[in-house]
Amino acid sequence: MITIEQLITRIEQRQPVLNKTELSAEQLSTRLNGVGSLTDADRTQISFLADPHYISSLANSQAGAVLITAAYREQVPATSLALVVATPYLAYASSSQLFAPEVFTSGVHPTAIIADSAVIGAEVSIGPYCVIGEYVQIGARSRIDAHVVIEAHTHIGTNAIIKSHVTIAHNCVIGSHVRLHAGVSIGAEGFGFAPTRDPSTSGWERIAQLGRVVIGDHVRIGSHTCVDRGAIDDTVIGNHVIIDNLVQVAHNVRIGNGTAIAAKTGIAGSTIIGKRCIIGGAVGINGHIDIADDVTFSGMTMVTKSIKTAGSYSSGTAAMPTAKWRRAAVRFRQLGNE
Template sequence: MTTLDCIINAIEARQAVANKTSLQTNIKIDGVASLVAAQPNQLAFLAQAKYLGELEHTKAGVVLVSDKFANMLKAPTATQIVLVKDAYLAYACVSTLFTPAVLATVHPSAVIDSSSTLGQAVSVGAYAVIGAGAVIGDGVHIGAGAVIGDGVHIGAGSDIAAMVHIGADCHIGEQVRIHSHASIGSEGFGFAPFAGDGGVRWQRIAQLGRVVIGNRVRIGSNTCIDRGAVDDTIIADDVIIDNLVQIAHNVHIGQGTAIAAKVGIAGSTKIGKNCIIGGAVGINGHLSIADNVTLTGMSMVISDITESGTYSSGTVAMPQANWRRAAVKFRKLGEK
């Protein structure tokens, strides 16, 4: 449970609150809910005009409202309205106040090498493994069954969920969240072909680089980020990565870029700052993508993108008969 005063403080870390002087800041709030479901001890938010009608009947004790709706509000008198610049962003700030606290305990079944260093208030779950020479910063949480390789550095305030694997010598920044079953720093897909008995054979190339992850990065469940072949794979500050993403060796992802699920990025590609990569996008290797590029879902990128903007190549769904006719015409375009 928290007070409205604490909620306002959390919001003001990102934006101003328009009407805080007129609020009863001692109201106690113990959760977040939608406008329809919220109870008097809960907080809701209004960020889109289509939900204005729900505000009239809400039972929420507090509602965060984008100030562009200030002259359209019809709310119950028992509900405190807090005007903010962006109600969705304000809700995002407040939501973190209601996440369960993690106790700073080390489970007796955890295997921690004596040469590793653990900071203050570190939590280590059951059967987790921390390798030789690893350095774990203050307030880090390591979930059950996670494996932290030799020489790994994890910055303060990071959260490593259950069953995550972080390979040797990788560097994880501060306030990073890595979700369950992610693999950071496994061997990249590097092989040299040669002729052998019965056909082509493949000579493994040892992957000698690391993965270096910046601060405030989010990595989703079952995402794989391969270590570099020689140089490092680099994920810059404030990057957010969804579940089931494959990032190959020596890829560089620029600051603030967002990557949706099932994206595949081949080796040695460099992606700029503040890009948005939609679901199931495929990006070829050894490419360069400029800053502020948006790739819509299922696009295939096979050459450099040198200018910011939105790019698409996926074919949208349509009735099957229409698609068959379109496919025939598309195929004929490629005929001589």
């Protein structure tokens, strides 16, 4: 159970609760045990109004407390406690972390295999069947779940959370407060091959990938995402980057601070993406191009050339009946011949 006072303390790490001084000691000691929607929350839960489209649900809400802007404060039911903030959605995000179940027990499971040369910080948890290679360094209070493999000479910062079946290849650098979700691959070989031009084989010569992956602080990478090591220089992910599930980041890609990337995006090699970019789902980004800071790509955009100006970019077409789409496609091809 979390008290309103504890809740306010957490919210105010990001923004002030504007009516905090108006709350009584009894109100501050009110206990809550979770988060609920305006329509479903009960007296033991907190809710929020982030979108005015849902204002109709506020009047009948049974939530114990509601995160609300000043403009809608008077519409909060008398049975609910209003917590007035500038950005309710951000306050909800901060609040949610207090109710998330986090099982953290320091110590090393007896089935883990840890090289004698590895350096393990204080209060680190290492789960069953993990393999920790030579000269690996793991910072204090990090949690390594079951079946994680961390290869030689990799450095991991403090307070990292690495979920089951993550693989981190040799010589990679992972910052502090990083979360790697199940099945993530960091530092696998990039897709580098040279054609042999031998007519008898028509084969390919593998290019050894000699760079690293370097990941900054406060980075979140979703399940089954792959970040390949650099061919010569490093693949680099900046601070505060968030990456969804099933994303491919190829060798020598560089991603700037604060960028967000949604699921099924593919980024080809040696592309540089700026700071604070937002990349929608299933976006395809060509290799060897530069993307400016503060660029947004809507879902399924195909990016074939460098983008030098901040703004929102889109490509592709929305779904329509097949017959109409075929006629539209014919006309589109005809435009290319004009």
